[in-house]
Amino acid sequence: MRDWENMNSHQPATSALLEFDSPTRKYAKPAIYAALIALFALLPAVLSSVYMLHILILIFIYVIATVSLRAITISGQFPLAHAAFMGIGAYLSGMASKWLGWSPWLTMPCAALVTSGIGMLLGFPFARLRALYYAMGTLFFGIGVLQIIYALGRLTGGYSGLVGIKPLFFGSKLPYYYLFLGLTIGSIIALYRFEFSRIGTNLKAISQSHLVAASVGINEAWYRILSVGVGCFFVGLAGAGYAHYNVVLSTSSFNFMATLWLVMYVLIGGIGHFAGPIIGTFILILIPEYFRDLKMYSPFISAAILGIVVYLMPEGLVGLPKIIRSWFTQHLKDKRAVHAS
Amino acid sequence: MEQVAATITNVLILSSIYILLALGFAFLFNMLGILNLAHGSIYMVGGYIGLALIRGLGFNPWVALLLTTLIFGAFGVFLEKFCFRPFVGDFNRTVMICVVIIIILQTAVNIIAGTQVYSLPPFVEGVFRMGPVSVSYERIVTFSIGAVLLGVIIWFVNMTKWGHQMQAISQDIEAAALQGINVNRISALACAMGSGLAAIAGCLIGAYLNLGPFMGDFMLVKILIVVILAGVGSISGIFFTGFALGALDAVLPMLLKGAVSEAIAFLTVVFILLIRPQGLFGHEA
Numbered sequence: 125m126r127d128w129e130n131m132n133s134h135q136p137a138t139s140a141l142l143e144f145d146s147p148t149r150k151y152a153k154p155a156i157y158a159a160l161i162a163l164f165a166l167l168p169a170v171l172s173s174v175y176m177l178h179i180l181i182l183i184f185i186y187v188i189a190t191v192s193l194r195a196i197t198i199s200g201q202f203p204l205a206h207a208a209f210m211g212i213g214a215y216l217s218g219m220a221s222k223w224l225g226w227s228p229w230l231t232m233p234c235a236a237l238v239t240s241g242i243g244m245l246l247g248f249p250f251a252r253l254r255a256l257y258y259a260m261g262t263l264f265f266g267i268g269v270l271q272i273i274y275a276l277g278r279l280t281g282g283y284s285g286l287v288g289i290k291p292l293f294f295g296s297k298l299p300y301y302y303l304f305l306g307l308t309i310g311s312i313i314a315l316y317r318f319e320f321s322r323i324g325t326n327l328k329a330i331s332q333s334h335l336v337a338a339s340v341g342i343n344e345a346w347y348r349i350l351s352v353g354v355g356c357f358f359v360g361l362a363g364a365g366y367a368h369y370n371v372v373l374s375t376s377s378f379n380f381m382a383t384l385w386l387v388m389y390v391l392i393g394g395i396g397h398f399a400g401p402i403i404g405t406f407i408l409i410l411i412p413e414y415f416r417d418l419k420m421y422s423p424f425i426s427a428a429i430l431g432i433v434v435y436l437m438p439e440g441l442v443g444l445p446k447i448i449r450s451w452f453t454q455h456l457k458d459k460r461a462v463h464a465s
Numbered sequence: 466m467e468q469v470a471a472t473i474t475n476v477l478i479l480s481s482i483y484i485l486l487a488l489g490f491a492f493l494f495n496m497l498g499i500l501n502l503a504h505g506s507i508y509m510v511g512g513y514i515g516l517a518l519i520r521g522l523g524f525n526p527w528v529a530l531l532l533t534t535l536i537f538g539a540f541g542v543f544l545e546k547f548c549f550r551p552f553v554g555d556f557n558r559t560v561m562i563c564v565v566i567i568i569i570l571q572t573a574v575n576i577i578a579g580t581q582v583y584s585l586p587p588f589v590e591g592v593f594r595m596g597p598v599s600v601s602y603e604r605i606v607t608f609s610i611g612a613v614l615l616g617v618i619i620w621f622v623n624m625t626k627w628g629h630q631m632q633a634i635s636q637d638i639e640a641a642a643l644q645g646i647n648v649n650r651i652s653a654l655a656c657a658m659g660s661g662l663a664a665i666a667g668c669l670i671g672a673y674l675n676l677g678p679f680m681g682d683f684m685l686v687k688i689l690i691v692v693i694l695a696g697v698g699s700i701s702g703i704f705f706t707g708f709a710l711g712a713l714d715a716v717l718p719m720l721l722k723g724a725v726s727e728a729i730a731f732l733t734v735v736f737i738l739l740i741r742p743q744g745l746f747g748h749e750a
Binding site: 249250252253254256257260261263264265267268271272274275277282379380381384387388391392395420421423424426427430431433434435438 | 500502551552555557558560561562564565568569571572575576682685686689690693697722723724725727728731732734735738739742743744
């Protein structure tokens with residue numbers, strides 16, 4: 125498992141030398157995760173403003189979306205319709221609760237399943253396409269989905285947006301916070317298990333070389349369809365949750381730029397590591413939010429973060445510790461060389 | 466009759482704009498493999514710079530068009546040197562740097578100009594009449610500029626030394642460098658040409674329709690459709706697909722409701738791509 129992780133991030137397996145099996149090492153990671161979860165569970169008690177709670181809930185939703193995007197990208201393909209799939213989930217759930225009167229608790233999993241089904245059905249023809257053509261085909265499909273939403277204006281609200289969706293809870297935002305925290309943790313665990321299962325390993329093999337993968341008996345089309353199905357399930361869930369949290373839907377949350385932002389969250393975190401999308405989403409939403417007093421100028425902050433990562437961190441934010449470590453070792457070496465001479 | 470004439474001019478103008486933009490995009494893509502997502506934003510800013518030169522500084526529209534082209538040529542050289550050249554071969558990072566450029570340009574325009582709708586003053590006044598048909602000179606001029614530029618590009622790519630070098634680089638960048646072609650200079654030239662063409666297209670559209678800070682996103686999708694459907698590496702294919710898309714975009718909204726026609730157009734594009742994954746005129750899978 126560890127070897128795959130290393131191969132995917134294109135780094136030599138030198139880090140294996142550091143992985144000695146001492147008890148501290150063994151229990152450090154679970155302890156850190158437990159501490160993080162406890163931190164997020166206790167955070168609402170510390171935060172005074174409802175607005176911060178709102179931002180955190182949005183971050184949770186987008187973390188589910190980006191981590192599910194990763195489930196597809198490990199197969200080596202970059203779909204540019206992910207926000208559109210989020211929109212499919214959101215609109216399906218919203219419309220079912222508005223027009224059929226179903227409970228949101230029922231429509232959310234149903235919408236996620238239907239989104240997954242749509243993704244898998246589309247996966248069949250799209251398995252023919254690879255790399256750039258796959259990205260572009262999904263991009264055009266995503267825009268087509270938006271146009272269909274506009275065209276079905278009577279059901280979806282069209283250009284003015286869908287209003288009157290049933291909320292999950294009334295009043296406080298706190299139940300939403302814990303619901304989405306739970307959903308996010310659940311999704312992350314599920315997708316982590318998916319990525320490091322046999323299926324995920326096969327997908328990574330396909331991304332390295334689909335011809336070699338086919339030669340050892342991996343059915344490329346089937347595995348890629350499966351990954352799209354899994355990714356679309358979770359992004360549909362995120363979209364449905366967003367619909368019942370926000371209560372109002374407009375297509376601008378699911379257009380081409382929204383997809384591009386999801387891709388940016390993944391890329392800025394680093395595509396070589398599972399934690400990349402999570403870190404990227406937090407950084408790229410929280411930091412511009414911190415500077416929101418700048419109002420119209422705040423997109424420049426996002427641009428600055430992206431620019432810094434592009435120019436200085438080739439592997440994304442997850443590569444930052446490695447850069448610092450190599451900088452320090454280099455520094456120490458220079459010092460030793462000076463002492464020796 | 467009036468309607469037919471208007472539709473024909475619409476088709477010609479839209480397709481010439483699409484082809485102009487798609488060619489600039491395709492040069493860079495074929496040569497360096499850079500998916501220049503900022504092309505739409507450059508086109509949008511081109512229109513605004515033209516507007517600022519005409520309205521703000523009081524230049525003659527023709528002089529302003531020329532100046533805008535030169536400014537954006539220089540901007541293209543800058544882009545190639547500092548934003549694209551360090552990342553050639555690293556697809557993800559080129560996409561990220563393009564998004565950075567998009568954000569900066571769009572936000573700047575949004576702050577300076579706001580969401581208010583502007584339009585450039587027409588290059589020529591008056592209406593051309595021939596029997597029952599009347600077409601404004603503005604449209605004729607717009608189309609003529611597009612057609613002349615396309616002719617110049619075809620001449621440039623096929624007849625000049627630099628054009629030949631561009632073709633050589635798009636075939637094989639390393640072999641071209643081994644033959645003594647200065648790859649950096651030629652790709653800077655291609656980027657400058659692409660940006661200049663985008664700026665001209667922005668000015669033309671600004672006079673023909675309106676300007677808005679987000680019109681680049683819409684146009685970017687159209688450019689991608691033209692380039693991808695033509696097939697990567699095919700320059701001549703762009704003329705066919707650009708004309709086809711221009712015709713579709715001018716005719717379909719007359720027959721169907723806006724969103725329905727757009728949905729049909731996009732799903733048709735997806736369908737064509739699924740049948741011919743390498744594009745209509747491309748040769749590699």
